[in-house]
Amino acid sequence: MEDQTDEISRIRTILMNNPKGSTIEEIAKKLPLNRTSTAKYLNTLLISGQAEMRTFGRAKVFTLSQRIPFSQMLNLSSDLLLILDQNLVITQVNEPFIRLFGFSQEALTGVPLARSPFMPFVSESNMALIQKAAWGTEQSKIERFEINGKGYFFKIKLIPLVFDQGGQGLAVILEDITELKKHQQHLEQLVEQRTLELIITNEKLVKEIEERQKSRIALEKSEKKYRELVEYANSIILRINDSGVITFFNEFAVNFFGFSEYEILGKNIIGTLVPSPDTPGKNASDMMQTFLTPADAMTFHEMECIRKNNEKAWIAWTSKAILDTTGNPQEFLVVGMDITQRRQGEDALRQVNAKLNLVSSIARHDILNRLQVIYGIISLLQDGIADPRYRGYLKKAEESAIAIKRQIDFTADYKNMGLEKAGWQNVKDSLRQSRENVDLKGVNLEIFTNDLEIFADPWLNKVFFNLIDNTLQYAEHGTTITVSYRESEDGLDLLFEDNGIGIPLEEKEKIFERGYGKNIGYGLFMAREILAITGLTLQETGEPGKGARYEIHVPNRFYRIP
Numbered sequence: 001m002e003d004q005t006d007e008i009s010r011i012r013t014i015l016m017n018n019p020k021g022s023t024i025e026e027i028a029k030k031l032p033l034n035r036t037s038t039a040k041y042l043n044t045l046l047i048s049g050q051a052e053m054r055t056f057g058r059a060k061v062f063t064l065s066q067r068i069p070f071s072q073m074l075n076l077s078s079d080l081l082l083i084l085d086q087n088l089v090i091t092q093v094n095e096p097f098i099r100l101f102g103f104s105q106e107a108l109t110g111v112p113l114a115r116s117p118f119m120p121f122v123s124e125s126n127m128a129l130i131q132k133a134a135w136g137t138e139q140s141k142i143e144r145f146e147i148n149g150k151g152y153f154f155k156i157k158l159i160p161l162v163f164d165q166g167g168q169g170l171a172v173i174l175e176d177i178t179e180l181k182k183h184q185q186h187l188e189q190l191v192e193q194r195t196l197e198l199i200i201t202n203e204k205l206v207k208e209i210e211e212r213q214k215s216r217i218a219l220e221k222s223e224k225k226y227r228e229l230v231e232y233a234n235s236i237i238l239r240i241n242d243s244g245v246i247t248f249f250n251e252f253a254v255n256f257f258g259f260s261e262y263e264i265l266g267k268n269i270i271g272t273l274v275p276s277p278d279t280p281g282k283n284a285s286d287m288m289q290t291f292l293t294p295a296d297a298m299t300f301h302e303m304e305c306i307r308k309n310n311e312k313a314w315i316a317w318t319s320k321a322i323l324d325t326t327g328n329p330q331e332f333l334v335v336g337m338d339i340t341q342r343r344q345g346e347d348a349l350r351q352v353n354a355k356l357n358l359v360s361s362i363a364r365h366d367i368l369n370r371l372q373v374i375y376g377i378i379s380l381l382q383d384g385i386a387d388p389r390y391r392g393y394l395k396k397a398e399e400s401a402i403a404i405k406r407q408i409d410f411t412a413d414y415k416n417m418g419l420e421k422a423g424w425q426n427v428k429d430s431l432r433q434s435r436e437n438v439d440l441k442g443v444n445l446e447i448f449t450n451d452l453e454i455f456a457d458p459w460l461n462k463v464f465f466n467l468i469d470n471t472l473q474y475a476e477h478g479t480t481i482t483v484s485y486r487e488s489e490d491g492l493d494l495l496f497e498d499n500g501i502g503i504p505l506e507e508k509e510k511i512f513e514r515g516y517g518k519n520i521g522y523g524l525f526m527a528r529e530i531l532a533i534t535g536l537t538l539q540e541t542g543e544p545g546k547g548a549r550y551e552i553h554v555p556n557r558f559y560r561i562p
Helices: 002-017 024-030 035-047 095-101 124-134 178-204 208-232 251-257 284-292 340-384 388-413 427-436 460-474 523-532
Strands: 051-056 059-064 080-085 090-093 139-147 150-162 168-176 236-240 246-249 301-306 312-323 329-338 423-426 444-447 453-456 480-488 491-498 537-540 549-555
Touching: 002 024, 002 035, 002 059, 024 035, 024 059, 035 051, 035 059, 080 095, 124 139, 124 150, 124 168, 150 178, 178 208, 236 251, 312 340, 340 388, 423 427, 427 444, 427 460, 427 480, 453 549, 460 491, 460 523, 523 537
Parallel strands: 444 480
Antiparallel strands: 051 059, 080 090, 080 168, 139 150, 150 168, 236 246, 236 329, 301 312, 312 329, 423 453, 480 491, 491 549, 537 549
């Protein structure tokens, strides 16, 4: 037996060294061995599948088998793999096969293919291919499978193989090409659509060259239109890198600043268009970081810039990062709008308001002085008049004077409303600031707003002050004020609730009217007006008898939660 193994090993070596093949006589001569013994050993190799024989006329040429050994097949790929022996009994299944089809290893291994749970997926044509492949002919085809209600496309490969022990078998390899097939189908649909479009287009054209010419002209027009849009847009459009170096300067920017492209391209925007920082401790790098930080939806970076003739101009800048393939900014598109006239108007308005406030302050001071005189006269008259009827008149006059003083004080408090620039206000900070200016009289203020910010007038704390003060005055037996929020599709509602007696239905809108309520009746009216400056609304939605609930509605893009 050992001699036979040695001879077979020597024959395999000869065949390996002669990949084109050798005849029995050539092999017998190289062993050396007689022809009969050599033929016997070659038949053993043929039967075990280790060698193949081709006939050329009367000559028989032997080569080593090209079939892939079973031990290598298992490590070929992560495709779905089913191994059959020569009787088409399943001997091995890999994990991807079991996982996708949902079969257990025990339900498949050692079971004839015809009686296995996989058989319903094997069509008659596929069974014929399997039987054909079992005889030594490799087969492949593409098939669609329905597995657990989901469709899959597989490229089926049927590869004859030889086990390590010499037995023959068959590898059934299922390569999942579902995504590729879907992509192919999608491309076919696109091709079909495009073909239809071309047919429709060709019906209107005489020659294909004319269509191409029209497409080229249309493309040139589109590119020209884009260039004109950027070059002649009524806005300053720049492209700069992350260091601030200018790489693009549109025509409007050239005309506005007075610099030619030659003079400005390659220069840093800081120190040319935007003055270098003169604030102690702030360098150009810090300023560049601020400049390139994209402004939020409600604000711009407003900066005083310099033209070539040293004339100063106010520009509202906004920037957008242009990302590379890795998601990192490689350049920034910067758009600027000239707001010089608006800033000049704002400065003029501030000066006018300052003068009006001065006049109003003098007038208030004079009126308060006159009221003090009226208080004194009323006090003297009250001491000298005993008639109850006339004393009643004096009492009404005194109350009117007190009401006038309250209104004068009110105008002093709200003289600057709406003059400051709206911005992002932290709700929790504004509430705490309002709480410090009012005596809560034992009422507990609970704040559940996290880091919520809303875009509102800087007088937002006055709104909260008025809501707290209103609760303290009217929420009988109230012990707690709760501030929270809820989001919805159309924005956010800031909820201001107490556990007092609530607001009667007939008064839910009246409480926001000017002059309604105790004292001078301007608190809730002014709260609504302050919120309206940035488009916020205020209403009372509480249930009478269960406490008041004020809802401040904040539209989308007017709030943020960092």
